[in-house]
Amino acid sequence: MKTRELNDEISLNKNFRIDGFCKIVRGNTGLKKDELLDAGDYVALQYGKTYKVDVVDETFNFFVNEEYFKESQVVNQGDTILISTSETIEDLGHSCFYDRKDLGLLGGEQILLKPKSNSINGKYLYYFSKFFKTELQKYATGLKVFRFNIDDLKRISFHIPPLPEQTAIANYLDQKTTTIDKKTELLNQKIENYKKLRKAIINKAVTKGLDNKVELKESEIDWIGKIPKHWEVKRFKEFAQTIKGKNLEFYETQVENSLPNLSLEYLRNDSVVFETYVKADDKNLIANENDLIIIWDGAGVGEILYGKKGVISSTTAKLKFSNIINAQFFSFLRFNVEYRLKNIPTGMGIPHLNPNELKNFMCPIPPIKEQSQIAEYLDQKTATIDKMVENLQTQITTLQHLRKVLINDAVTGKIKVV
Structure with missing residues (x-):
């Protein structure tokens, strides 16, 4: 035409x-x-x-x-x-x-x-x-x-609409969306700053403790640096073991005594609906929300996630701790552990976790009572930061909704621009 x-x-x-x-x-x-x-x-x-x-x-x-x-x-x-x-x-x-x-x-x-x-x-x-x-x-x-x-x-x-009106609408939306986008960018920057603060607070607490005046000593582990003098450095195998998942028969619908298959996608994302079920005669393969699960094979190798009610898959392993470790303390220490494990996988094709690297991985371990104190402190601190981040994300969602409504109303003539 x-x-x-x-x-x-x-x-x-x-x-x-x-x-x-x-x-x-x-x-x-x-x-x-x-x-x-x-x-x-x-x-x-x-x-x-x-x-x-x-x-x-x-x-x-x-x-x-x-x-x-x-x-x-x-x-x-x-x-x-x-x-x-x-x-x-x-x-x-x-x-x-x-x-x-x-x-x-x-x-x-x-x-x-x-x-x-x-x-x-x-x-x-x-x-x-x-x-x-x-x-x-x-x-x-x-x-x-x-x-x-x-x-x-x-x-x-x-x-x-006629071309002059199209142009006026486009100019109006350029101005309005630019203002919204700048506000959104500022909120995203605040979120990133809070995430960095969260990471720094956790890292300091799990490697230096809560007492700023405590006497320190060399840990002789590069990534740890100095630790409180009364702390120990222990290999992972001294305080934890892994229970590896198995290949089990899948069911497309839930049958008697079956539970969700804990795939990596399902563990990572609360919005994912599980699609397969499995039966596990070995109760050690069953996980719940308090368990920590490590990715053993695939792109996420070394990542440590909170579990859900279900059966661990063949590409994951459940962590089981001895009585010298507070599981909640390790849940905060895990961010340091998984960062390093992700950089030392084995395998030419699909990456795999090196079991020897995990077993011999050196970790700073305070006395069990102090672990509990650190875990409680970090629970409170991270909950406060997470609430702030949630509030900022809500503001971003509101701005994005406003942006969408503004565009829809302008291009359909509900807002009179000219």
């Missing part, structure tokens, strides 16, 4: 399908993360890099050279990029605005919206994509990975 014809149609207040005013391009350039450069001929719009980005501007520094060039995959300033595949339904249809003068190349798992004429303001189109994202999600297919296709996108139609 020519510019004059499109302008005439817009003036009639008609509804338009997206493909009526946009060229829709499916991304098919094979851009791999390990092939991206710090400088190059074209901006590399690789799926993993655009997934959470709202604007691709001069701060987006991922490039590829001429050999990746495809005319059909060129992205110009003013274009909008949609994420067409996602592991979460909430992120499906996420869009980002291309705001650079140099050319970009579209990667896979993305769809490009390219205005067909100068009757469409690119920034207005970008903001409208935030509105129709919810509509796109209605067409999602898949169970663990969600996606939509171009035909689904073409089903969406909406009213387009």
Whole structure:
């Protein structure tokens, strides 16, 4: 449709399908993360890099050279990029605005919206994509990975205001969202500062204790440094043992005497619903919320997590402590332990925890009474910090909701901008 014809149609207040005013391009350039450069001929719009980005501007520094060039995959300033595949339904249809003068190349798992004429303001189109994202999600297919296709996108139609009004709406939203984004960034910085403070408080307490005047001695362990003179340094095997999970028969539905299979994904994420059940005759394989579980195999090797009610999987192990260790004290010490264990896995393909490294891992151990005091102190301190972080995250959620409502109301005419 020519510019004059499109302008005439817009003036009639008609509804338009997206493909009526946009060229829709499916991304098919094979851009791999390990092939991206710090400088190059074209901006590399690789799926993993655009997934959470709202604007691709001069701060987006991922490039590829001429050999990746495809005319059909060129992205110009003013274009909008949609994420067409996602592991979460909430992120499906996420869009980002291309705001650079140099050319970009579209990667896979993305769809490009390219205005067909100068009757469409690119920034207005970008903001409208935030509105129709919810509509796109209605067409999602898949169970663990969600996606939509171009035909689904073409089903969406909406009213387009005249170009001057589009521009006014885009400018209004630029101003309002910038203000919200600055507030959000400030809150995120506060959260990061609280997290650093939390980490520092824990590290000091589990390696130096609570008495600032206590006499110290060399631990002769690099990562520990000096410890209180009355503390000991013990190998992990002197105060704990591991109970390794086993390969057990899976059930797709819950049967008598079965419990959830404690997969890594289920342990890490409270929102994940377990999909498989197992039976365990060996009661040692059953965990609960007070147990600590270490990842034995895979990408998370060395990570130590709180358990849930269920049966430990073959890629994990449950920690069992002797009476010389307070489990809650170790739950705070574990942050130091897992950081170092993650850096010494074995295996050429799938990484595995080195059992000898774990058994001989040296840890600072105060007297059992002092362990309890440290654990109680850290429970109180971390609870206070966690509450502050939770409050800040609530503020961020409120701002993000306000941002969404503001965009939706502006692009649909509920807010009169002009």
